[in-house]
Amino acid sequence: PALGVSWRSAAPGQGALRRAFGEPWRPIRVRERPMDAVALVSHSISDEDALRLAARNGCTQWQGMDSSLKFCLIAEGRFDAYPRTGPTSEWDTAAGQAVLEAAGGRVLAEDGRPLAYRKPSFLNGPFSAIGA
Numbered sequence: 001p002a003l004g005v006s007w008r009s010a011a012p013g014q015g016a017l018r019r020a021f022g023e024p025w026r027p028i029r030v031r032e033r034p035m036d037a038v039a040l041v042s043h044s045i046s047d048e049d050a051l052r053l054a055a056r057n058g059c060t061q062w063q064g065m066d067s068s069l070k071f072c073l074i075a076e077g078r079f080d081a082y083p084r085t086g087p088t089s090e091w092d093t094a095a096g097q098a099v100l101e102a103a104g105g106r107v108l109a110e111d112g113r114p115l116a117y118r119k120p121s122f123l124n125g126p127f128s129a130i131g132a
Contacts (some may be wrong), residue, residue, distance in 0.1 A: 016029075033080055038060075038081075069096075074103075075131075084126060097115060108127060
């Protein structure tokens with residue numbers, strides 16, 4: 001909302017949608033992975049860590065950005081991955097994960113399984129949000 005843009009998942013199996021203020025909802029989809037895939041990373045990590053995380057997720061470039069906006073930008077096909085090592089809580093990731101998965105992406109924990117919810121602790125471990 002601060003940017004005048006909203007994202008949401010549609011009905012189950014119906015994809016994800018994006019709307020700029022005053023415009024109708026439009027379907028979005030993750031993009032096919034380009035040769036020079038771009039990862040979104042937190043501003044709070046070093047350039048060295050950002051490059052390492054991007055490369056670990058098959059990305060040759062990275063861009064620093066704050067907030068769960070990263071999930072939605074991948075969902076609409078503007079970026080390719082969001083590797084996260086620092087702590088987040090379930091409420092930081094749940095909505096963005098729903099939109100990204102509805103748009104064809106995935107959010108995987110460090111063990112390669114989908115990021116889980118309703119854990120004994122609300123804290124998430126490291127994860128990667130990825131498009132195609």
